[in-house]
Amino acid sequence: MIGRLMTMSAEPGKGGELAAVLLSVAQRLRGFPGCEIYLISQDAADPDxxxxxEVWRDDASAQAALAASSRAGGPTPGDVVALLSSAPHRTDLIVLGGVGLPNADDQP
Incomplete structure (x- = not known):
């Protein structure tokens, strides 16, 4: 499994709108093959x-979801980028397991 932590800074006052767009993306990912976790959070100290x-079975699943979102008629990556004040920060992870992950016992 792979994981990603994405940190995004919205234009001032647009944090709620950004979160809403990302929650719409999350809704579309329910049941998407390979998507284990897609969790949206707003910073308690800075709502923007x-x-x-994100937790994905593999990188191919994450890439397939990105491609599908552009064709599904929902929010696109461009819709997200339009709300940002700067480029998102991405941290790639190797997922080792934990609570809430299916088959967490199968992880190395």
């Missing part, structure tokens, strides 16, 4: 900062 925590 939004975090996305």
């Amino acid at each position: 900062t939004v975090h996305v925590t």
